[in-house]
Amino acid sequence: MHMEKRILVSGGSGFLGSHLCERLVAQGNDVLCVDNYFTGRKRNIAHLIGKPNFEAMRHDITFPLYVEVDEIYNMACPASPRHYQHDPVQTTKTSVVGAINLLGLAKRTGAKILQASTSEIYGDPDIHPQTEDYWGNVNTIGPRACYDEGKRCAETLFSDYHRQHDLRVKIVRIFNTYGPRMLPDDGRVVSNFIVQALNEKPITVYGEGKQTRSFCYVDDMVDALMAVMATPDDVTGPVNAGNPEEVEIGELARRITDKVGAAASIEYQESPVDDPRRRCPDISLINKLTGWSPKVPLSLGLDRTISYFRDEAAPGASLHSL
Numbered sequence: 001m002h003m004e005k006r007i008l009v010s011g012g013s014g015f016l017g018s019h020l021c022e023r024l025v026a027q028g029n030d031v032l033c034v035d036n037y038f039t040g041r042k043r044n045i046a047h048l049i050g051k052p053n054f055e056a057m058r059h060d061i062t063f064p065l066y067v068e069v070d071e072i073y074n075m076a077c078p079a080s081p082r083h084y085q086h087d088p089v090q091t092t093k094t095s096v097v098g099a100i101n102l103l104g105l106a107k108r109t110g111a112k113i114l115q116a117s118t119s120e121i122y123g124d125p126d127i128h129p130q131t132e133d134y135w136g137n138v139n140t141i142g143p144r145a146c147y148d149e150g151k152r153c154a155e156t157l158f159s160d161y162h163r164q165h166d167l168r169v170k171i172v173r174i175f176n177t178y179g180p181r182m183l184p185d186d187g188r189v190v191s192n193f194i195v196q197a198l199n200e201k202p203i204t205v206y207g208e209g210k211q212t213r214s215f216c217y218v219d220d221m222v223d224a225l226m227a228v229m230a231t232p233d234d235v236t237g238p239v240n241a242g243n244p245e246e247v248e249i250g251e252l253a254r255r256i257t258d259k260v261g262a263a264a265s266i267e268y269q270e271s272p273v274d275d276p277r278r279r280c281p282d283i284s285l286i287n288k289l290t291g292w293s294p295k296v297p298l299s300l301g302l303d304r305t306i307s308y309f310r311d312e313a314a315p316g317a318s319l320h321s322l
């Protein structure tokens, strides 16, 4: 029988967090969504408001939080370069001070706590695909460092609260994830290309488009997060989660324009500073621990995401409303 739990999701009104809240609510858990709405939207969770087992709270996790819960998913942190570079000091504070507060909460309540870490902790990696025992290649003072180093420090804090205070922790290194509810203007590649193609604007490929990413559909990622949360207490991670189907960005542009059916041209722009050249997860560890592997191929996930953005762009729909 499934036991109902009290679950805190920080960043719960964001892209990944809102899908996670939805699933946890559907399972019958008592879900508390905590978000400062920096990149999250109330409309992402509007369909959950009013359910007896869902509650939303405006709160910034860089401040202490006193609530009683059994499990915590720490998803709070802007994830797209455009947003995390908007206020880099706040980004680092969210990852570091935010982690300390939620770990303090977990320590007081005995809650199990999962950290949404990132493939960015590998920086511009020297080994492919990336395995969890690789320590990474991060520029500590570049424009991406506020995110990368904040997330690396959060992993350190999770590991030390586990060793020092016996906390039950899980660290999941999330690789690029996409799907409905991505912000149309957050600058990430999948949303950018789809919105550009739908509007018949040039597709902005940075650099030569030879850099690669591996894209995981959001439903698969939610499965992965929940599967890792359910592992025995001796599994702390870090554990990679992502779809190992690696694609060049130029190829992604072609696939999206083909699907949208637009005669969009490609506009090559300058490559961002410190842009990782290749990224692909080795997912043997998560597969061994939980049996998880992604089910939604890129082509199907793109179809679903394109149809979401088509609806969003339909007359009467506002892409920017809360």
Ligand code: NAD
Residues within 6 Å of the ligand: 010, 011, 012, 013, 014, 015, 016, 017, 034, 035, 036, 037, 038, 039, 040, 041, 059, 060, 061, 062, 074, 075, 076, 077, 078, 079, 080, 094, 098, 116, 117, 118, 119, 173, 174, 175, 176, 177, 178
């Ligand atoms: P998102 O920006 O949609 O969600 C982040 C949420 O956190 C937003 O709702 C935002 O308002 C909230 N938030 C930010 N700072 C906060 C603060 N100080 N206090 C409270 N709430 C705050 O991004 P996402 O793609 O859903 O990412 C969710 C998590 O997963 C992030 O921690 C991100 O680093 C991690 N992640 C995502 C990806 C990806 O490809 N989507 C990849 C790796 C890691």
Ligand code: UDP
Residues within 6 Å of the ligand: 063, 064, 065, 066, 067, 100, 101, 102, 103, 104, 105, 106, 107, 108
């Ligand atoms: N904290 C919190 N909620 C709690 C318990 C703690 O937000 O329910 C915060 C508190 O502000 C503290 C931080 O978590 O600064 C770390 O807590 P911990 O117990 O590890 O450290 P201490 O209180 O000893 O500094």
Ligand code: UDP
Residues within 6 Å of the ligand: 080, 081, 176, 187, 188, 189, 190, 192, 193, 204, 205, 206, 207, 211, 213, 249, 271, 272, 275, 276
């Ligand atoms: N990218 C691109 N055009 C865009 C947005 C991004 O070519 O309009 C590239 C970007 O340079 C990077 C890749 O796509 O190499 C993924 O970028 P994103 O910001 O989505 O994720 P991240 O770099 O954090 O993995």
